[in-house]
Amino acid sequence: MSTLIKQEILENLLSHTGSGFEKQRASAIDTLRSQGLPTNKSEEYKFTAITKKIEKGIENFEPAAAFTITSDQVKENVFEGFDGVILVFANGTYLPSLSSEIEGLEISHFSEKPELAIGSIAKPEKDPFCALNQSTFEEGLFIGVPKNTQFRKPVLLLNFYQANSGHVIQPRLWIEAGDFAEITFINHTVNLSSSPYLLNKVVEIKGGINSQIRYYRLQNDGENAIEISNLEADLHKDGKFTSVTISLSGDMVRNNLSINILGSNSEANMYGLYLLNGKTHVDNHTNVDHTVANSESNELYKGILADRSRGVFNGKIFVRQDAQKTNAFQQNNNILLSEDATINTKPQLEIWADDVKCSHGCTTGQLDEEALFYLQARGIAKDHAKGLLLYAFAGEVVDHITDESFRDYCIAQVHQRLGSNF
Amino acid sequence: MLTIKNLHASIEGTPILRGINLEVKAGEVHAIMGPNGSGKSTLASVLAGREEYEVTQGEVTFKGKNLLELSPEVRAREGVFLAFQYPVEIPGVSSTNFLRTAVNQVREYRGEAPLDAVKFLSLMKEKMKLVEIDQKLLSRALNEGFSGGEKKRNEIFQMAMLSPTLSILDETDSGLDIDALRVVSNGVNQLKSDENATIIVTHYQRLLDYIVPDFVHVLYNGRIVKSGNKELAMELEERGYDWIKEEIDSKATV
Numbered sequence: 001m002s003t004l005i006k007q008e009i010l011e012n013l014l015s016h017t018g019s020g021f022e023k024q025r026a027s028a029i030d031t032l033r034s035q036g037l038p039t040n041k042s043e044e045y046k047f048t049a050i051t052k053k054i055e056k057g058i059e060n061f062e063p064a065a066a067f068t069i070t071s072d073q074v075k076e077n078v079f080e081g082f083d084g085v086i087l088v089f090a091n092g093t094y095l096p097s098l099s100s101e102i103e104g105l106e107i108s109h110f111s112e113k114p115e116l117a118i119g120s121i122a123k124p125e126k127d128p129f130c131a132l133n134q135s136t137f138e139e140g141l142f143i144g145v146p147k148n149t150q151f152r153k154p155v156l157l158l159n160f161y162q163a164n165s166g167h168v169i170q171p172r173l174w175i176e177a178g179d180f181a182e183i184t185f186i187n188h189t190v191n192l193s194s195s196p197y198l199l200n201k202v203v204e205i206k207g208g209i210n211s212q213i214r215y216y217r218l219q220n221d222g223e224n225a226i227e228i229s230n231l232e233a234d235l236h237k238d239g240k241f242t243s244v245t246i247s248l249s250g251d252m253v254r255n256n257l258s259i260n261i262l263g264s265n266s267e268a269n270m271y272g273l274y275l276l277n278g279k280t281h282v283d284n285h286t287n288v289d290h291t292v293a294n295s296e297s298n299e300l301y302k303g304i305l306a307d308r309s310r311g312v313f314n315g316k317i318f319v320r321q322d323a324q325k326t327n328a329f330q331q332n333n334n335i336l337l338s339e340d341a342t343i344n345t346k347p348q349l350e351i352w353a354d355d356v357k358c359s360h361g362c363t364t365g366q367l368d369e370e371a372l373f374y375l376q377a378r379g380i381a382k383d384h385a386k387g388l389l390l391y392a393f394a395g396e397v398v399d400h401i402t403d404e405s406f407r408d409y410c411i412a413q414v415h416q417r418l419g420s421n422f
Numbered sequence: 423m424l425t426i427k428n429l430h431a432s433i434e435g436t437p438i439l440r441g442i443n444l445e446v447k448a449g450e451v452h453a454i455m456g457p458n459g460s461g462k463s464t465l466a467s468v469l470a471g472r473e474e475y476e477v478t479q480g481e482v483t484f485k486g487k488n489l490l491e492l493s494p495e496v497r498a499r500e501g502v503f504l505a506f507q508y509p510v511e512i513p514g515v516s517s518t519n520f521l522r523t524a525v526n527q528v529r530e531y532r533g534e535a536p537l538d539a540v541k542f543l544s545l546m547k548e549k550m551k552l553v554e555i556d557q558k559l560l561s562r563a564l565n566e567g568f569s570g571g572e573k574k575r576n577e578i579f580q581m582a583m584l585s586p587t588l589s590i591l592d593e594t595d596s597g598l599d600i601d602a603l604r605v606v607s608n609g610v611n612q613l614k615s616d617e618n619a620t621i622i623v624t625h626y627q628r629l630l631d632y633i634v635p636d637f638v639h640v641l642y643n644g645r646i647v648k649s650g651n652k653e654l655a656m657e658l659e660e661r662g663y664d665w666i667k668e669e670i671d672s673k674a675t676v
Contacts, residue, residue: 368510369473370510371510371512373472373473373494374506374509374510374512375512375520375524376471376493376494376495376498377470377471377494377495377497377498377503377504377506378498378520378521378524378580378584379495379498379499379524379525379527379528379531379584380495380520380523380524380527381495381527382493382495384523384527385495388515388520388523389512389515391514392512392513392514392515392563393514395514396514
């Protein structure tokens with residue numbers, strides 16, 4: 001247990017608690033006070049010493065204030081060819097004046113919806129940072145897609161961060177798709193400062209019957225940023241949820257992604273790509289819980305690690321006793337480009353049902369020298385050939401992004417990374 | 423065009439080539455034959471620049487340049503082409519994309535303008551006929567899921583696209599049925615000219631019925647121990663390699 005976090009910092013942070021949702025905040029505070037933030041003895045954070053990182057980098061734990069940004073800044077950071085609606089956030093605070101006028105979605109602050117069951121999907125007792133957010137977040141945003149609404153245009157969540165050293169940013173979203181509703185989110189980050197800050201985000205997603213939700217994100221954090229995200233979705237009958245997470249930079253990033261399959265014939269897809277260099281540390285913990293029969297989950301996470309970077313992948317699949325006829329597939333593949341790069345990968349399958357199809361596999365290796373030689377032997381320069389091979393490896397994840405403008409943007413980012421730093 | 427003098431090469435400290443001498447002129451077809459483990463494929467790999475092999479002695483000049491100093495890609499751009507014994511499957515890289523990159527990097531090196539998409543496609547169509555390769559194959563990832571015959575055809579197709587001056591065919595005939603063999607050798611024959619040369623590395627004489635060599639060399643224990651014309655290949659087919667082994671081994675003991 002981290003003493004520093006228990007005594008001064010925690011109390012300091014708790015003194016900045018936002019208002020509303022007192023009951024939920026109180027229970028989260030209890031959880032936090034009794035558990036503290038994770039240490040390297042905590043099983044779930046064994047390879048990711050994030051509390052230590054926070055103690056070193058974050059001095060006083062003050063919430064970062066909202067700030068003004070211009071409409072030009074918004075324009076500059078929208079992908080070329082993007083045809084959708086834009087919600088703008090500054091340090092987690094929603095800025096309606098810079099956001100698109102949106103018809104067909106319900107968008108409200110949490111404070112306008114005191115009945116919202118926050119913490120019922122992403123439960124504070126599951127993760128200390130989830131508890132930290134729930135106890136001290138200032139304001140959250142509810143995005144609702146009404147029943148039977150197929151919201152065709154993608155929704156860009158454009159997050160600007162500008163923090164001073166020691167700042168904490170704790171955004172919180174609740175996304176709810178009604179029965180037969182459909183929506184795509186693109187979460188994008190723009191960093192306006194290079195100071196160390198802690199971003200601790202919680203997203204709760206509730207998918208109605210036969211709903212389809214896609215949530216894409218590109219993590220391009222500042223080199224000193226510490227990011228923790230807890231994204232958890234409840235999926236009901238015939239529902240489908242797809243997550244694509246692309247992590248490119250940051251000091252230390254920890255993503256907890258959990259999907260609870262609560263209705264039959266539903267489908268959970270989790271795709272991830274981490275291209276790391278320098279000393280970036282990215283940890284993806286995923287969890288899919290099949291609780292009912294006839295559901296499916298597909299998971300593919302791929303990593304390319306250079307320099308002294310470190311990747312962690314932990315994929316849990318639970319198949320409960322009632323979840324017969326489950327199909328669950330998981331794959332994690334890594335390429336290490338440097339002797340100093342590290343990957344810790346751990347598939348974790350717990351299966352109680354007896355009539356299921358589950359598979360998992362992980363590979364870690366170097367770039368295929370034989371393939372590299374083959375391309376060179378055809379006249380392709382070594383660096384270019386490396387880029388081709390690495391892109392071929394990474395592209396399999398990027399291909400799952402359905403929005404063309406965002407996919408093209410990601411492809412360009414990936415190419416840039418593979419061409420410059422590897 | 424190509425001069426190999428006293429070439430020694432080893433892999434992980436084990437000598438494989440122990441003094442190869444060979445002269446290849448433009449317009450010639452040379453067959454390199456020999457029993458398994460004699461160093462045939464090593465010779466092909468060393469010429470193409472595979473890094474695992476260490477050249478410990480000797481020299482190789484190609485069109486007046488020291489070939490051994492050049493990277494594999496520069497060798498290819500200079501006009502050396504190796505048809506792989508085991509073409510590599512590369513998932514995620516489309517055949518067309520790969521070839522266009524290769525062709526244009528080679529052209530750039532030779533001071534030629536890159537081919538635009540239209541010109542590239544028409545070149546591809548023209549060369550596809552040569553090896554009777556299906557366009558469907560080329561829309562797939564490079565060699566992925568190709569049959570053995572399709573892979574070898576794709577090698578010759580790439581050779582046609584890159585128009586090399588020195589083609590080295592490493593066991594291109596192995597694993598081919600007679601029809602595929604005919605198609606592949608037909609392609610090679612059509613690409614032959616007075617300006618380019620071909621080295622055929624093979625264990626069997628079969629391919630040489632279709633691609634007629636000007637010279638046949640027998641490689642044994644890392645050296646060329648016998649050279650002749652196509653009659654030598656016929657003799658090897660009839661008598662096997664043992665008589666040559668005996669001849670050499672008895673000389674060695676004397």
